[in-house]
Amino acid sequence: MNQHELAQFEHELGFRPRPAVRWLSPPELLRTGIQSLAAHVFLGFMDNRETQSIFPQRALDLGGFPPQEQGRWIDFIADLGDGFDATYTMAWALAQPELQVQAADPGRPQVVLPKSQLLVMGGDEVYPAASERAYEDRLVRPYRAASLPGPPAALLALPGNHDWYDGLTAFERIFCQQAKIGGWQTLQSRGYFAARLTNLEANTVQKTWWLVALDSELGSYIDRPQLQYFEAEVTRHLKPGDAIILCASSPTWEATGTLPDGDPNANNALRYFENHYLLRRTDPATGESTPTGAQIRVRLSGDKHHYARYAQLHEQARPEDPRREQLLTCGLGGAYLSGARHLSPELLLPPTGSREMVNPAERQRYALAGTVYPTPAQERALHWQLANPFSQFFLPWRNPWFSTGLGVVHLGCFMFLCTIFSGITGDSYPEALGSGDWVHAVGIVVFLFVVPLLVALLLWLARNARGLVKAGPGDSGRASPLVQPLLLVGVQLLLASGIFTGLIALPWQRSWSAGWITVLLAAVYATVLGAAAGTMAFALHLVFAPPGAVGRLKMTALAYEDSKGFLRMHLREDGTLVIYPVVADAVVHDWETGPSTRNQMRPVPVGGLPQLRLLEDPIIVSINGFSSPGGVQ
Secondary structure (H helix, E strand, C coil), X not given: CCHHHHHHHHHHHXXXXXXXXXXXXXXXXXXXXXXXXXXXXXXXXXXXXXXXXHCCCCCECCCCXXXXXXXXXXXXXXXXXXXXXXXXXXXXXXXXXXXXXXXXXXXXXXXXEXXXXXXXXXXXXXXXXXXXXXXXXXXXXXXXXXXXXXXXXXXXXXXXXXXXXXXXXXXXXXXXXXXXXXXXXXXXXXXXXXXXXXXXXXXXXCCCEEEEEECCCCCCCCCHHHHHHHHHHCHHHCCCCCEEEEEECCCHHHHCCCCCCCCCCCCHHHHHHHHHHHCEEECCCCCCEEECCCEEEEEEECCCCCEEEEEECCCCCCCCCCCCCEEEXXXXXXXXXXXXXXXXXXXXXXXXXXXXXXXXXXXXEXXXXXXXXXXXXXXXXXXXXXXXXXXXXXXXXXXXXXXXXXXXXXXXXXXXXXXXXXXXXXXXXXXXXXXXXXXXXXXXXXXXXXHHHHHHHHHHHHHHHHHHHHCCCCCXXXXXXXXXXXXXXXXXXXHHHHHHHHHHHCCCCCCHHXXXXXXXXXXXXXXXXXXXXXXXXXXXHHHHCCCCCCCCHHHXXXXXXXCEEEEEXXXXXXXXEEEEEEEECCCCCCEXXXXXXXXXXXXXXXXXXXXXXXXXXXXXXXXXXXXXXCCCC
């Protein structure tokens, strides 16, 4: 049975399997937009992170979750609490005692990955907005149902922007009360945390791997209580040779080079934290800053629903050198798949143009390495589905009420233009529709729509003429991020103008008795034509839109539920970290019911788990990096 049929067993399951969020459905867009706006407005006056300081929290002790004989296994998954099929498929995979994973090279033998002792959720644990019911239906109870008998694993969670839409209230009740979620035990009492991943007494290299997770609350400044926590629990204890895995709620390093409108200051807050609390420490008595000797070896994030890895460029580096720093984005845990074609092939951190004043020798380059997911070819194939009426991903099929909402907009435009026409000609609505006076109709739409659009275009050209002359072939679209949205609106206005002019030109019945029936029919035609033609125009515009504000809506509109994955990491006894990027190209869509360990019904995938594979060869990261920056010049 599919997810909709499974929902009839809500009482027996203890939760309602939810469909994936349709982001371009007008009701959903309106609800989430209001919640997002409220969160950004009110959180500016009341930062929940500051109140979390009343809850005691030390650097988290994983002693109750001892590593296995060959070292500690850790899972990282992000952007996970969306549609049931994707979320539960990933939960089922995480709960298995071991996974048989196809190697990146199909000619190699399968890789066996044992279950981890630590699960890290990297942000956006629920969609579209946080609430207790949303967490229960979209995350907590599905993960509980997927759990298997056995000793629990530790669970640590970092909030993302969707978790913040209720001020972090539901997140704190779910993850910050040391409760169990099925086979996973929560440990934290705040939205941020630090944990030692290695046991020094048993560690032959006598160095410590740290896991540090920073809560940036909708991109704001890092609050003082959070900095004090990391200063007391991490900074003071770091020593030369220690290695750090840093988790952030958003991959701000990507944003510095995102095409076409990268922000050179996007990574400043994260870099400030790294430089002042991880790489250096300040003596409170003298104010002197000294190096800690620790190195950030891996940066992890979700938020962007793709997989991408940037590897450090260094003059001493060999191919696939384990000493290179790694910047990984993996937001494949359950939410819709998003594209990666907009990523810059190379990053310079901090970038040129950043407000940070740094020595040029401290700048570091990173190159897009390995495999991005989805690939450009996969993206292009998916994009065309938006404009294919015979595809399940056709824009109005995938986003209920989108065409209806667009039809209502076109009806409003039609009635507005009819009102202007009647005011100019002195005709009533029925007389205006029966007049056939298309000349006045054309004049009205030219004056109201065409002329303003041309003026806006000329003003934009005048403002950006110099930049267009100097721009290279890869700089198109950099001049103004408003061009594509304005073009999108302009196409719909021109379409509304054509519908209005055509309906005025038709030989309608002018008699008063039949006139208002004519008005009603014309309104229906305007709505239907606007919905059909407007939807197709919008879909085609998305398909051909370049990277930018509109181009990023392509994958949002698709709400593509397949292609999900996570990172499984192996911290070996010798201090080496091995990262396995695991993906399922298709999630389970066919379910049956079976009893769980708590004598309650639970969903079971028909045919078992789909084939899992590695996106690329395992990424090996040594505990020691390069002794100095290199490779910038």
